[in-house]
Amino acid sequence: MSTVRPLGNGAAARKYDLLTALGTMGLAATPGEQRLVLRLMVAITARYNWASDTLAVAQSELAKLWAVDERTVKRAMAEYRARGWLRLKRQAARGRVAEYGLGIERLMEDTRPVWAIVGPDFAARLTPAEPAPAPDPKIVRFPLPATEGILWPRVLQLIAESDGDTARAWLQGLGEEPGPQGVLRLVARGRYQASYVRTHLAGRLLAAARRVDPAITSVEIACETA
Incomplete structure (x- = not known):
């Protein structure tokens, strides 16, 4: 390991x-x-x-x-x-x-x-990630988006450009859900991730979200296992 x-x-x-x-x-x-x-x-x-x-x-x-x-x-x-x-x-x-x-x-x-x-x-x-298999040169693979959503993919990309480790460790698994106007609503995969993001990263998320869309006034973090 x-x-x-x-x-x-x-x-x-x-x-x-x-x-x-x-x-x-x-x-x-x-x-x-x-x-x-x-x-x-x-x-x-x-x-x-x-x-x-x-x-x-x-x-x-x-x-x-x-x-x-x-x-x-x-x-x-x-x-x-x-x-x-x-x-x-x-x-x-x-x-x-x-x-x-x-x-x-x-x-x-x-x-x-x-x-x-x-x-x-x-x-x-x-858990250590399994090594990726060698690419088949005969197959052309198109890149997939890091995550789904309207606003969140751009916010995640913005944070990853300045702090890739934090983005991969804590933010990559978040998903976007529809929310009220001015609210970016994200869903974590577990309580631990949701709690950490709320406590330590909420300010950075809001700042990045406002750079992408100035109309955003708040970020909500929910948990899919709650």
Whole structure:
């Protein structure tokens, strides 16, 4: 399984995906496993550097964050390394803490069983796409539109030109439904996608829609599984 580190356009979405998958897996686990997952999530959100793929924090500081003693921290870090959730990049030395990298591929693989619990849109987005077959030179294929609708295809294209990763990850599966005058009504495939788009992308959608049609005054996001 190939997983790209969360950098560049769409990075925030991929970070949310990883933390969502971890949290869902933890909540479905036994109490001991829940604590192990929660502690890693706290370490990631508090001290992990996504740009350099580095978690560099003293065990004494982790002990305070986790409200445990340092022996518990040592056992947890050893367990993370054994599972492949953390990779040791540089040993600790006098005056320098150990540095770890995040085993994102292993984490995503281990959380795969709970993807469908979050929603079909979440699972579809994280599932690696099958490689496309080689084109037959004898067949001329005409390009299909990215999506159907009157206004939405042009809005989607406008956003994709400036942020292709976000468009592919969060917007490509949206469909357009007829709405009142001045309203662009979109339908998501699942609750998770609908919630994320409403919370994080509604402003960008409205701005792009108004560039295509100045008469648009609002964007509505519905969910087909609601």
